Amino acid sequence: MGNFTSALLTSEEISPGIDNKTDRNDARGIAQMMRVNLYRPVHVKTLTSQKRRALLTARRVLQEKAIAIENDIHGLLRNFGLKVGLVGKVNFEERIRELVEGYADLTEIMEVLLSTREKLRDEFGKLHKKLLDLTRNDGICQLLMTIPGVGPVVALAFTSTIDIPQRFKNSKAVGPILGLTPVLNQSGESKRVGRISCCGDAMMRTLLYEAAQTLLTLVKKWSWLKAWAMKIAKRAGKQKAIVALARRLAVIMHRMWSDGTEFCWTKDNLPKAA
Structure with a gap:
């Protein structure tokens, strides 16, 4: 057993494992890929496209967060037997306040969530207006x-x-x-x-x-x-x-x-x- 272990150590010392994650092995692998042409050029988008993408992503994030809060409000009120039902974005706050009327604790909780939702909707509206202005002035x-x-x-x-x-x-x-x-x-x-x-x-x-x-x-x-x-x-x-x-x-x-x-x-x- 001792001889077998000694042989392994000697082998490792003579020929280090190429599977080890080192900078030297990474460089060797990249050089091999370049030598046999196993790579593709990557397109780097223009700064204008990157900025537009950032606008679209931020707009989507705000929209998703506002919808998530609305869904959470539905779920929280359902636990108390209060069903929101089908209601539009404009009448949503009025409907929630109508349901929690008479429940002091629930009213306090819902007001916090509704104010957060309103803030998200307002900021979403600003980004959406910016998006509309961009498309209005873009010929493509x-x-x-x-x-x-x-x-x-x-x-x-x-x-x-x-x-x-x-x-x-x-x-x-x-x-x-x-x-x-x-x-x-x-x-x-x-x-x-x-x-x-x-x-x-x-x-x-x-x-x-x-x-x-x-x-x-x-x-x-x-x-x-x-x-x-x-x-x-x-x-x-x-x-x-x-x-x-x-x-x-x-x-x-x-x-x-x-x-x-x-x-x-x-x-x-x-x-x-x-």
């Missing part, structure tokens, strides 16, 4: 907003996510980057198409999904794009149609941005990549 955002279902938030998020449209070889390459294309699992004779990959920018993917849902369910004006999505919905279901529409919206938005053309409501003069 105004161009993208000619697409039905695409509003200021989606347009600004798309421009800050894509940053430079020329970095994509074609418009169809935008879908995979945003995780809106199906995953292919292939082994031998087996070939299965799964769900979308969900890689890339989660915020942009969510906004495109919401825009597609709006176009499919709320937009009344008919277009070739809505007709295309309706056919998919009849054949494969509403959810798959919304995902497919979200992917196509990304392709169309990129093509419009690259060409500088407005959305075509009919298939006349429709870009080939769309």
